[in-house]
Amino acid sequence: MSFDLAALRAQFPILSQVVNGNPLHYLDNGASAQTPLAVLDAVRTYETTGRANVVRGVHMLAERATEAYEGARAEVAAFLGVVPSEIIFTGGCTAAINLVAYSYGSLLKPGDRILLSTLEHHSNIVPWQLLRSRSGIEIDALPVTDEGRIDLSALPRMLTPRTKLVSLVHVSNVTGASLDVKTVVAAARSVGAKIMLDGAQRAPHGPLDLPSLDIDFYVFAGHKVFGPNGVGVLWARPELLEAMPPFHGGGSMIGRVTFAETTWAPPPRRFEAGTPPIGQAIGLGAACKWMRGLDWMAVHAHEMALTQRAMDGLQGIAGTRILGPSSLQDRYPVVSFALEGVHTHDVAQVLDSFGVAVRAGHHCAQPLMDHFDLAGTTRVSIAPYNDNGDIDAMLAGVEHAAKILR
Amino acid sequence: MSEQLYQERIVALAKAKTGAGKLAAPTKSARRDNPLCGDRVTIDVALDATGKIKDIAHQVRGCLLCEASASALASVAVGRDAAGIAALRHEADRALGREEGEAGEPFSAFTPVRQHKSRQDCVLLPFEALKDALS
Known part of the structure; x- marks a missing residue:
């Protein structure tokens, strides 16, 4: 491994704390990742040396604030492989999708169609339902396969000449499945539809090259990419942004x-x-810069080795069902599972007593839960700073939950 | 903390599944969802002419705390009307530390949930469903 895990962990002060008498094992990164010193320092520098409003002030602090804010935009753009003027800072990923649904959506006509999927987070469903109520568009949803991927074989029959936008999750927040973007883009282009990807769960796993994806919109959240809460990003092609009316x-x-x-x-x-x-934007810029400084070949190998360790361990516990791809192919380090006879919140509560933080519930993906006839799952989501000890503590907790609650 | 939360009495209440199931001919039914976690409780009641519960059954798609609460509620609901059930709710609120005083049986079992505010709605969901059924 060509990165120093101990040195990486040392950059995250929160990881050294004790929870319920145990070391913290933070495996809820899919909900919110932790923040390295580089980000905390950038925010602190702004708050202590340059706190002022941006753009219109002419005094020194305003100059510093504007420079740092625009510098952050440039860092985000570099992280995505695009130019800064195409980056919109929003209040979060949800806010970014709402911006597109409202603004780009206002250009659509009654009867136009948006293609989503059963795998989507509610944030990529509800804004389109609101648009449907406002303007009479129609919504279609691609089905999912048994292993929790979007079923792209349904694309030909679900895409129509009225389909104006295909908006799909890049990496599922429940199953970890990664989208075959190339196939989606080719199919969508054949009917003239635009493509938006929800990158909330992909962006935390390394820089992107958006031009190579040939898409139209990309969104992600700051707090999931080791940055602050309350900030997110919309990237869109410049000609689309130019044509779109304001949201706020x-x-x-x-x-x-x-x-x-x-x-x-x-x-x-x-x-x-x-x-x-x-x-928050300055912190996000620092997070993108920090991420670009990592060796992602090594980090990805590390994250996926932990994923395999988690999947192997869970499969060794009787009554465990993993919801998602069974191999590491085209998947990211998110592992959702159900433990037969034990409710997912009870699993998570027992894990908390082991110092293990995970997410439990429907993960804002109720259509997916309905599809698999589950009330919810327990989700382990992995970041570069996780280690074998985190996974082993989680497995010990799940075994214990199975023992005391079944 | 969770070792204390999942104490024997709560686990025993959940496993007892008192009143679990459906009534063949309910007078009233109500369903409540917890939108945060997706848990769902459906309660059937058979009422006499004065509005007192003659029989009760519940279906819980929820956590152990929700199951235990539904079970505890079903074990003491028969013979009570809406006011009597409201009185039981106060017992649960006392167990959860939302009201002053000692909780009566069987709701004192939920005292450990005082420390887990995010889980208190799990205990209260069956009460909300029953309240709806009686309204």
Whole structure:
């Protein structure tokens, strides 16, 4: 392994604490990842040396704040392989999808169709339902396969000339399955549809090269990529951003305001009404820079070795059912499971007594849970700083839950 | 902490499954979901002419705490009307530390849930469903 795990862990002060008498084993990274010193330092520097509003101030602190904010935009752009003017800072991933659903959605006509999937997070379902209520668009949903992937064999029959957008999860927050983007793009282009990917669970696992994906929109959240809460990113092709009307109105997003008429600022400013989450964006920029400094070949191998260890261990516990691909092929380090006869919240509660933090429940994916006839699953989601001890503590906790609660 | 939470009395209540199932001819039924976790409780009641519970059954798709609570509630619900069930809710609230005073049986079993605020709604979901069924 060409990265030093101990040195990496040392960059995350929160990991050294004791929870319920045990070392913390943080395996809830899919909900929120922890934050390294580099991010904390960047936010602290802004708050202590440059805290001011951005864009319009002419004093020194405002200059510093604006420079740091735009520097963060450039870091995010470098992380995605795109140019800074195509990056919109939002309040989160959900906010980014809502922006697209409202703004791009306002360009759609009644009867136009959006193609989603049963694997989607509620944040990639509900904004489109709201759009449907507003404007009369129709929603279709691709089914899922038995191993928790989007069933792309259904693409030809579900794509129609009225399909204007295909919006799918890049990596599932429940099954860890990774999307075959190339196949989706080829099919969507054949009917002239745009493509959006929800990258919330993919972005935490290394830099992306969005131009090579040939998509139209990409969204992700700051807090899942080791950055602060309250910030997210929308990337979109510049010609789309140029055509899209504002989502929120207010300061910063205007060209000229009169009571008779108001004109809009060009993107990205058009979509950043009011004071943006400045410190959070700066922290996110630092997180993207920090991530770009890692050896992702080594990190990915490490994360997937932990995934295999978790899957092997869980399969050795009677009554465990893993919801997701059985191999490591085209999957990311998220492992969801059900333990027969024990409710997922009870599993998670017992794990907490072992110092193990996981997520339990429907994971904001109720259509998927309905499909598999499950109330919920327990989810282990892995980050670069996790180690074998984290996985082994989780396995010991699951065994204990099975013993005392069945 | 969880070792204390899953004490024998709670586990025993859940495993007893008192009142688990459906009534063939319920007077009223109600279903409650917990939108945060997806847990679901459905309660059937058969009422006499004065509104008192003659029989009760519950279906729980939820955690052990929810199952234990439904079981405990079913074990003492017969013969009570809406006001009597509201009085039992106060017992549960006392167990959870939401009201002053000692909780009566069998709800004192839920005293360990005081420390786990995120799980208290699991205990209260069957009460909410029964309240709906009686309203």
